[in-house]
Amino acid sequence: MTSYPDTSPGSLFATTISVAGHGGDQIEAYLARPAGDAPRGGVVVIHHMPGYDRETKEMVRHLAELGYDAICPNLYSREAPGADPADASAAVRARGGVPDDRLVGDVAGAAAYLRSLPGANGKVGVIGHCSGGRQSVLAACRLDLDAAVDCYGAFVVGDVPPGLDIRVTNLLPDLPQLSAPLLGLFGVEDQHPSPEQVAELGRILTEQGNDFEFHSYEDAGHGFFAVNRPGYRVAAANDGWERIAAFFAKHLEG
Amino acid sequence: MCTYTTVKDTVDGSAKGPGGAWFHVSDVTVYFDHPVHAMAEHTLNIDFTDPGRGPAARVAVELTAESAQRLVAAIQSALAAVPAEMRV
Incomplete structure (x- = not known):
């Protein structure tokens, strides 16, 4: 009979x-770790605006299965501790x-925690989807991170419509400080970010001399990684996960 | 997309919320963004809340844009049929 915690390979x-x-x-x-004491990198997962939900936690476990210590801070902990993710999201949105600044501080704390774990090799990446995609880029501009993944984050570039009761700006002032390699995964049918905005971001990063790679998927719009939503696109999501695995393997191992 | 579009206002009334209990609602948040439950990419979402009672004191609806417009028309139609002296 297996004893727990099980430390056999794959656990x-x-x-x-x-x-x-x-x-x-x-x-x-939410923290997920591969069993054993082999050296490993870390990944901070930034949840999307709908919150610290089951599907995001599944991504955290997926990254642990890939061999990383992965952590997702609950960005809504302060306003809605213990609340249902959707209720917490609504409360914070309101x-x-x-x-x-708070997002950056929370990612910094999560990254420091990962670096403190036994077996940590000191390298930490960040990944986010949707609003978390923008926040992933933001964190990589303001923190010392080793890799960043932006999955269809809106308002990295582009104009924010006036009159919103929510704080969001584009990241044009921050982009010159981007030091980590960036992987961008986008849907051609998305309008936020639109293909034109993805191209604009690519031009800026090329001019700055950044290390980046973008992949835009046909027949995919916003949210194509979201397995429980109608925008899920299996081919794009499968290829995207392979790109993520290869990107983190390149930048977070060793 | 995350539209981030968010419009807030105050309301005065009641809603039937978690556990089937009625509660007073003081705030409404309206936004067009990803739904949590509706099978559409984007919906017009309305949260009726009482922030003083915590995040769970919320009645939420997620409506397709077309049905939200019909709701607006229905509300206006219903209110238009009410004599002014009854709107108190």
Whole structure:
């Protein structure tokens, strides 16, 4: 009979913990780790605007299965501790969303936690989808990270419509500080970001001399990784996961 | 897309919420973005809330854009049929 925790190859474990986020605030986070003590990199997963939900936690476990210590801080911990993810998302949205500085502080805390774990090789990447895609780029501009993945984040470039009751700006002022390699995964049918905006971001990064690669999928719009939503596109998502695995293997191992 | 489009206002009324209990609602948030439950890529979402009672004190609806427009028309039609003296 198997004893637990099982440390045989392929095993992993996942748990809910508390980490120090922006300003030293203790915030909830979901952590998944491969079993064993082999050296490994870390990945911070930034949940999308609908929240710290089951599907995002599944991505955290997927990254652990790929061999990384992965953590997703609950960005809504402060306003809605213990709440249903959808209720927490609604409450935070009604208050204007997550401020950029706080997001960066929370990612910094999560990254520091990953680097402190036994077996950590010190390399940490970040990945986010949707609003988290933009926040992934933001974090990579303001923090010392080793790799960043932006899955269809809107308003990295482009104009934000005026009059919104939610705080969001484009990242044009931050992009010159982007130091980590960037993987961008987009849908051709998406309008936020549109193919033109993806191209604009590519031009900026080329001019800056950044290390980046973009892939845009035909027959895919926004949210094509979301397995529980009608926008899920299996071919794009499968290829996207392969790109993510190869990208993190290149930049987070060793 | 994440539209980020969010419009807030105050309301005064009641809603039937979690556990089938009625509660007073003081705030409404309206936004056009990804739904959590409706099988559409984007919906017009309305949250009726009482922030003082915590995040769970919420009645949420997610409507396709077309049905949201019909809801607006239905509300306006219903209100238009009410004599002014009854709107108190």
